[in-house]
Amino acid sequence: MAKGKMTPEFKVLRDMEKCVSCQVCHRLCSNDAHLYDPDTGVVTSEDSRCVGCHFCESLCPTGALVIRRNPSEIKLNALWSGRALEDISRQSTTGGVLLTGMGNDRPFPVYFDHLLLNASQVTNPSIDPLREPMELRTYLGGKPDRLEVKEGQKPEEVLKSFLASQIPLETPILFTAMSYGSISLNAVKSLAMAAKEAGTLWNTGEGGLHPDLYPYGPHLVVQVASGRFGVHKEYLEAGAAIEIKIGQGAKPGIGGHLPGEKVTEEISRTRMIPAGTDALSPAPHHDIYSIEDLKQLIYALKEAVRYRKPVGVKIAAVHNVAPIASGIVRAGADFVVIDGLRGGTGAAPRVIRDHVGIPIELAISVVDQRLREEGQRNRASLIAAGGFRNSADVIKAVALGADAVYVGTSALVALGCHVCQKCYTGKCNWGIATQDPYLTKRLNPEIGARRLVNLLRAWSLEIKEMLGGMGINALESLRGNREQLRAVGLAETDMKILGVKPAGEAW
Amino acid sequence: MKKIFIHEEYCMNCRLCEVHCIVQNSKTRNIIKAYKGEYPKPVPRVLVEEQGYLSFALQCRHCEDAPCLEACITGAMRRDPESGAVLADEERCVGCWMCIMVCPFGVISRNVEGKRVISKCNLCQGEEIPVCVKNCPNEAIVFEEEK
Numbered sequence: 073m074a075k076g077k078m079t080p081e082f083k084v085l086r087d088m089e090k091c092v093s094c095q096v097c098h099r100l101c102s103n104d105a106h107l108y109d110p111d112t113g114v115v116t117s118e119d120s121r122c123v124g125c126h127f128c129e130s131l132c133p134t135g136a137l138v139i140r141r142n143p144s145e146i147k148l149n150a151l152w153s154g155r156a157l158e159d160i161s162r163q164s165t166t167g168g169v170l171l172t173g174m175g176n177d178r179p180f181p182v183y184f185d186h187l188l189l190n191a192s193q194v195t196n197p198s199i200d201p202l203r204e205p206m207e208l209r210t211y212l213g214g215k216p217d218r219l220e221v222k223e224g225q226k227p228e229e230v231l232k233s234f235l236a237s238q239i240p241l242e243t244p245i246l247f248t249a250m251s252y253g254s255i256s257l258n259a260v261k262s263l264a265m266a267a268k269e270a271g272t273l274w275n276t277g278e279g280g281l282h283p284d285l286y287p288y289g290p291h292l293v294v295q296v297a298s299g300r301f302g303v304h305k306e307y308l309e310a311g312a313a314i315e316i317k318i319g320q321g322a323k324p325g326i327g328g329h330l331p332g333e334k335v336t337e338e339i340s341r342t343r344m345i346p347a348g349t350d351a352l353s354p355a356p357h358h359d360i361y362s363i364e365d366l367k368q369l370i371y372a373l374k375e376a377v378r379y380r381k382p383v384g385v386k387i388a389a390v391h392n393v394a395p396i397a398s399g400i401v402r403a404g405a406d407f408v409v410i411d412g413l414r415g416g417t418g419a420a421p422r423v424i425r426d427h428v429g430i431p432i433e434l435a436i437s438v439v440d441q442r443l444r445e446e447g448q449r450n451r452a453s454l455i456a457a458g459g460f461r462n463s464a465d466v467i468k469a470v471a472l473g474a475d476a477v478y479v480g481t482s483a484l485v486a487l488g489c490h491v492c493q494k495c496y497t498g499k500c501n502w503g504i505a506t507q508d509p510y511l512t513k514r515l516n517p518e519i520g521a522r523r524l525v526n527l528l529r530a531w532s533l534e535i536k537e538m539l540g541g542m543g544i545n546a547l548e549s550l551r552g553n554r555e556q557l558r559a560v561g562l563a564e565t566d567m568k569i570l571g572v573k574p575a576g577e578a579w
Numbered sequence: 580m581k582k583i584f585i586h587e588e589y590c591m592n593c594r595l596c597e598v599h600c601i602v603q604n605s606k607t608r609n610i611i612k613a614y615k616g617e618y619p620k621p622v623p624r625v626l627v628e629e630q631g632y633l634s635f636a637l638q639c640r641h642c643e644d645a646p647c648l649e650a651c652i653t654g655a656m657r658r659d660p661e662s663g664a665v666l667a668d669e670e671r672c673v674g675c676w677m678c679i680m681v682c683p684f685g686v687i688s689r690n691v692e693g694k695r696v697i698s699k700c701n702l703c704q705g706e707e708i709p710v711c712v713k714n715c716p717n718e719a720i721v722f723e724e725e726k
Contacts, residue, residue, distance in 0.1 A: 092614035094598045100591065131716055133598050134610055503591075509632040516589040516717045 077161045079144045082124045084117035090136035091115060097128035097137060102499040102511055125492040127501035159422075170423065173495025173505065175322055175416040175459055175481055178426050182414075183433035183566070184465045188575055190556045192543035199545050201536035207546035208532055210476050212273075212313065213238040213382040214406040215450040236406060237382055239312050241476060242271030243532040244547055245466060247524075248411075248457050248478035249295050249317065249386070251279025253330050253339050253351065254418030254495070255484075256512040259504045262487055262520025264288035269521065270528040273312060275478070278328065278353055280342040281307050295386075296373065298327055299353035301343040305376070313407070314373050314383045316366070318357065321415020321432070321458040322425045324388030328353035329419065334498055334507050367403035374404070382406035389413060389435035389458070390428075394442035400452075401443060407453040409478065410435045414459025416481045418505055419496035432458045433472060437570045440473025440552050449552075463534035472570065473552040486527045487520045555579060580641070580663030582725050583702070583712060587635035590627070590719035596636045596711035597623035603703060603710045619691045624700040625711045626686070636711060636720050638700035639686045641665045647678035647687065655696075664702045672696040 084105060093115050097106040105121040106128060108114075122139060129137045146154050159170060192198040199206065213236050220232040247263045254277065261284070267274035268291045275293040280302015285292075294311035296303055298318075308314060319325065330339075330351035340347035360366050366385065373383045384407035385400045387393070397408050412432025417425065436456045443449035456469045457478035466477050481491065488502035495505035503514030535547070544550050558575040559567045567574060598610070600623040605613035614620065625638035641664050647656050648665065655671035656678055658664070667678075667687075674695025679687045690698040703709040712722040 090611060092598075092611060094594070094614070096593050096595055096598065100593055131593055131595065133595060133714075510592075513589055513632070514591040514717060516586075516719070519718055 074165075076165060078158050080119040080122065080142050081158075082122040083119050083140050083142045084122055084128075085138040085140055086115070086117055087136045087138075090134040092134055092136075094133060096131050096133065100131065100501065101128055102501050102506075102508070123492045123494045123497075124490070125494070125501045126490045127488075130488075169421045171419055171496045172422040172425055172493050173416075173418055173420075174491050174493045175414045176426055177493070180413065180431065182459075183431055183562070183570065184468050186560055186562045186566075187433070187468050187557045187570070187572065188560060189464070189467065189471070189538060189542065190558070191541040196543045198543050199540040201533075201540040204540075204545065206536040206539060207548070208243050208535060210241045210244045210453075210547060211238040212241060212384075212407050212453045212455075212476065214452055217450065237380055239273065239382060240271070241273065243528055244470060244474075244476040244535075245460075245528055245531060246272050246293075246455065246476055246478050247274040247483050248415075248480035249275035249277035249293070249315070250418070250480055250484075251277030251295075251330075252282055252342055253277075253279040253334060253507070255504050256500075256506055256515060257282060257284070257338070258512055258515040258517045259484070259487060259520065260285065261517035262515065262524060263483060264291070265517060265521035266524030266528065267291040269525050272528065275315065276302075276311070278302075278317065279339070280344065281310055282338070282342050286310055293384075296369075297353055298355070298357045299351060301345065301351060301353070304344070308373065308376050311381065313381050314377065315386050315407075315409065316357075316369060316373070316383065316405075317386045318360070318366075319386070319388035319390070319411065320417060321388045321411030321413060321429055322417035323420040324390050324424070324429045325355060326421070326424055327355040331498070336507050339507065363399040363403050366400065370404045384409060384452070384455070386411060386457075388415070388428075389430045389432055391430060393430065393435045394438040397439040397454075398442050398446055398448070401448050405452050407455055407475075408439070409455045409457060410439060411478075412456070412458030415457055416459075416484075417495075432456050432469070434566075434569050436469055436472045436474045437554075441571060444552070463531040463538070466531060467535050467538050467550070468557060470547060470550050471553055471556050473554075475551060482527065483524055486523045487515060580725060581702075581722055582641060583638060583709060584721050584723055585635045585637070586719050586721065587633060588719075589717045590634045590636060591717055592627055592629055592634040593716065594627050595714050595716060596625045596720065597627060599710040599714040600625045600638075600700075603706075604698075622688055622691050622698055624686075624688075624698055636715070637684060637686055638709075638711065639665060639702075640684055641700075641702065642683075646681040646683065650677040650681040652677060659704075662702065662704070664704070665699075666701050666704070667697055667699055669694070669696045 095108050098108040103121045216233045221230050222232050224230045252260045263274040278297035289310035292311040293313045293315050295315045332348045332350045370383050385405045386409035389410050389412045413429040453475040455476050456474040460477050460479050500506040503511050554571045557572045559572045560575045601621050602610045602613045604621045627636050645665050653671045655668045687699045690696045708722050712720050
């Protein structure tokens, strides 16, 4: 066999003074990067197999293992970087499209890192969230243009206007669509249990709903995507909301492909396809070629659940995102999800993930602005997704105009993910992006849910602190309040699109 | 009494329970010294059973109706009145291995230190939580009150 041309990406450093040959690493590595020799009783490593997931490092009882990037370096070249060479090398070996997982890892500007929040000083009081009430509750769903009331005693008598169904969220952070299939059932269970406990929502993705998870329906967004996998009456009725998936930030314009090896008996039942066959989600919905077609599907779904649940539409942030979102709201969507350039995936061609779409910050801003200008911002909630790393990103997104955010990667990191981007191999050592029974049991959903609830709690507390600092006592008052943001190091056009002033400029 | 319960669906077969049991029952209680400096190496009192992808850590169940108590000819095997644990008195044990023969779980083994006595889980007497449970990275074994 012709030898590959590249050096290994990682180096496994094993401190032989500390290694006790307990073989924990050897037993657990799904990539067989650790080898045990029974003759010598020594554990060694095969660097070329290491994907850099750090699972062994985290379990090594003596701390003998460190995974490092391979220090072997090619001649410094700003254009022909090591990665560029490696990609060419891999492609000239395989002749195929390069696959990857997780979100865009190229150094595009992160606009959140160029936005700063305001705080109250002297002339307006800040609020201490530990002493005073602070409201993070957000209602998802369309709001009426105006509220008409009449005289009466009971609340339900007073309200004259029709209120579309609303979903209360205790925190503006939702778990994004990650299908059972792309991630393990234990990972999905962790998300479902955490969403229930934290009073937020999780999302089935296109994987259908496993029978064990119906009890978590009241905290669920069920997705209807182009493959229509697992969509049936009970499925639609099980969720709190329905989401039509048009696009995904990591792979705008292309469909999905769950390889047949991952379609186990249970997944085949949940997705309603034969076991072992590839689950192919087409790039477009074959019944949606216009906003009018989309409207038909939105209303078909609304009819199916008798208008009791909000129906939303998820699109990837692309160049025309504002007019598209405007059309979606006109088509009757109760919420619009925009998934930005940095949105994650279980598997996508790397060239698409890294080069298609626009950053979420700009997309939130233009969509919010457009809907406001058209006087229809109230008709739909806006959920932003794609690369939210911390509570500051969340609060900045809200200040730019989002109602809530979807987190995917952050949630997986809470479950153990080290973003090695090998989800598409199905060999996730952390038991997340895999269906291998040896690996899936490594994720105990009790622990997973506990960690996710902690994460949401921590972020919520931080959001409250930041809100209090601004002198705001409800998240609703911050939404689209771009005066609370200032830009550092951004070009004039960026600031114009974001609708924020440069740092240093007063109100 | 508090016992160790198994959640086999979350056991990843890392065998860290065995590793930490070895350390706990070593002379130095230091992992590197226990593995590299003590001969013979202490035997773990918990063993991970595996078949295919099913695995679980098994140690003495501290049975309510413990056959080893009946079988012991010297009275070395006794029940601790306080904790309810089945403990072996190494001074009294003569190494007849009857307890090993009758144990339905196969969790009693011979001590390798040359002394003809048996070795079994004592729920880490003196520790708040047995070390195998404390160090299980996935909570596949838990130390709980019997329901």
